[in-house]
Amino acid sequence: MSIDTRPAPAAPSNRPLPEAIPVRRRRPRRLADVLSGGGVHLLLIAMGLFSVVPILIVLMNSFKTTQGIFGAPFALPDAETFNLQGYINVFTRGNFLLNYQNSLIVTLATIVLTIVLGTLAAWALVEYKVPITPVLAGFFVVGIMLPIRLGTVPLIKIMTSWGLMDTLTALILVYTAMQLPLAIALMTTYFRAVPNELKEAARIDGAGEWRTLGITLPIVRVGIAAVASITMLPVWNDLWFPLILAPNKQNQTVTLGVQQFVGQFQNDYPALLASLTLGAVPLVILFAVFSRQYIAGLTKGYGK
Amino acid sequence: MIRTPARYRLLAMFVLPALLVYVAFSVYPLISSVVLSFFESSGQTSAFVGTANYVDLFTNPTTNARFWNALGNNVEFFLIHLLVELPIGLLMAALLTSGRLRRSVGVYRTLLFIPATLSVVIVGFIWRLIINPLWGLVEFPLLGTEATALPTISLMSVWQYIGIPMIFLYTALLAIPDDVIEASRIDGAGSWTAFWRIKFPLIAPQFGLIVILTYIWTFNGFDIVYALNGSAPGPNYSTDILGTFFYRSFFGSSGQVADLDLGATVASVIFLLILVTTAAYFWLVQRRLKTYEL
Numbered sequence: 001m002s003i004d005t006r007p008a009p010a011a012p013s014n015r016p017l018p019e020a021i022p023v024r025r026r027r028p029r030r031l032a033d034v035l036s037g038g039g040v041h042l043l044l045i046a047m048g049l050f051s052v053v054p055i056l057i058v059l060m061n062s063f064k065t066t067q068g069i070f071g072a073p074f075a076l077p078d079a080e081t082f083n084l085q086g087y088i089n090v091f092t093r094g095n096f097l098l099n100y101q102n103s104l105i106v107t108l109a110t111i112v113l114t115i116v117l118g119t120l121a122a123w124a125l126v127e128y129k130v131p132i133t134p135v136l137a138g139f140f141v142v143g144i145m146l147p148i149r150l151g152t153v154p155l156i157k158i159m160t161s162w163g164l165m166d167t168l169t170a171l172i173l174v175y176t177a178m179q180l181p182l183a184i185a186l187m188t189t190y191f192r193a194v195p196n197e198l199k200e201a202a203r204i205d206g207a208g209e210w211r212t213l214g215i216t217l218p219i220v221r222v223g224i225a226a227v228a229s230i231t232m233l234p235v236w237n238d239l240w241f242p243l244i245l246a247p248n249k250q251n252q253t254v255t256l257g258v259q260q261f262v263g264q265f266q267n268d269y270p271a272l273l274a275s276l277t278l279g280a281v282p283l284v285i286l287f288a289v290f291s292r293q294y295i296a297g298l299t300k301g302y303g304k
Numbered sequence: 305m306i307r308t309p310a311r312y313r314l315l316a317m318f319v320l321p322a323l324l325v326y327v328a329f330s331v332y333p334l335i336s337s338v339v340l341s342f343f344e345s346s347g348q349t350s351a352f353v354g355t356a357n358y359v360d361l362f363t364n365p366t367t368n369a370r371f372w373n374a375l376g377n378n379v380e381f382f383l384i385h386l387l388v389e390l391p392i393g394l395l396m397a398a399l400l401t402s403g404r405l406r407r408s409v410g411v412y413r414t415l416l417f418i419p420a421t422l423s424v425v426i427v428g429f430i431w432r433l434i435i436n437p438l439w440g441l442v443e444f445p446l447l448g449t450e451a452t453a454l455p456t457i458s459l460m461s462v463w464q465y466i467g468i469p470m471i472f473l474y475t476a477l478l479a480i481p482d483d484v485i486e487a488s489r490i491d492g493a494g495s496w497t498a499f500w501r502i503k504f505p506l507i508a509p510q511f512g513l514i515v516i517l518t519y520i521w522t523f524n525g526f527d528i529v530y531a532l533n534g535s536a537p538g539p540n541y542s543t544d545i546l547g548t549f550f551y552r553s554f555f556g557s558s559g560q561v562a563d564l565d566l567g568a569t570v571a572s573v574i575f576l577l578i579l580v581t582t583a584a585y586f587w588l589v590q591r592r593l594k595t596y597e598l
Binding site: 040041043044047048050051052054055057058070073113117118120121123124125127128129130132133136140143145146147148149150151152153154155156158173174176177178180181184203209233236237238239240243244254255258259262272276279280283284287288291292295298299302303 | 306308311312314315317318319321322323325326328329330331332333334336337340395396399400402404405408410412413414415416417418419420421422423424425426429430431433434438439463466467468471472475510513517520523524526527530531547550554555564567568571572574575578582
């Protein structure tokens, strides 16, 4: 007696495939197909947690006592470990309010200057075509890639000779120069999209060039928002220029202040964590609100 | 229609303010830095010394060793960014545009980008705290060991900036018209094939841009290393990159005298490294990359 181990001959399939189902070759199941909607969510949730949990750990521990921070670093504050002393210490011992004020002044002034100067320049580069216009436009575009930090030694000399060393003005001027190329590249793309008929109609009606620009501005306001949102982050977060051009106590920005605070209060962990939290919160909120404009600015600016 | 002389006048009027600020505080300092590197200044006077500062930088046994060490570390810093940021950024962008998400896309996109909105001072501190042996998450002193300090700092920086390549690739993927993908589906391509055969080649030019921007940003890096390890980054200079070497060269440190000429020279060398690489990249690579008009 023997068992027939040969596979049974496949029965010829004569049934035609239904018309409605598209013919698909059989493929091995690949990762992307296995990932159903649930899988994609799961992976993104894991990555999202990895992005924000470290920040939340700092935030959470800033509301605890030192014992709480070291006893159970990954536990939520409870009745026994909850403590606001860190925040009280930051406001009484550090220079926090002054640092905030300095950062606000520098960031807002840079944003306003960058928008005003960048918009005017971009308008002109789009509107007034003469042989030198593309050369000028190219000259500005190169600046997107220029590492301005490497000009620090001459910048120190310029600021010293102009009496601007250790002033917020020095920071504002350098940051404006740093952000202008990207702002001009961005505004140029937005101005190009404005219909010519509109500007011509304004001019025929007797509007001067300033008036014509004024009529155009509401149309490019999305671009202005994009410039504002991409200028905000590098200026608020910069450590290099505050360290070199405005290191004095009364001119310190939040970033430099936090850096010094970390060095100064090594063992006051609640205060340290509170200062870190206070340094991060406003920008994270602003970014969350303006993330759409930020993304548009980043990719349109550099992508050109 | 505006007449030509008027156009010149208007162009000058609108461009000049921006041009002045840009030249005075960006272009001029950079060029001036290169010029300065050929001079030796003492007090009020300065004399042209040709390439003496460069010879000094590369022959003085201390600066020479420090420079090559910093350059090597910077290359490692750049490569770790590239090798980790690009694939993960691509995966994130692919997941965000996989068509399997609806309104949650915006939430994920924002969450993944949030670390990039923090200052490096904060990022450095957060991670130093988390990997602190006192907290018991990692027993090994990652930042205190020569072999692991630089990769650890690089990965902290990658954690922070992962959102940037993600955003570039994400917007590039979004720009691909639906009918291109639809057509490939009708031809029997699954989402895996469609991604690698259709979408990936279409976003290829973005990779070039990300690589060169990462190069410029990492070779211009300073903050994360300074925030964690100060201006003479240990252990034993194992985390010293060009930015910290540059800072030390004109500000001085315990082992080095402050020297503005040396600072300008180091800056010029870094500037040259960035300029030559960027130019070569645009001439040799970006021009030849096929861009598909969609």
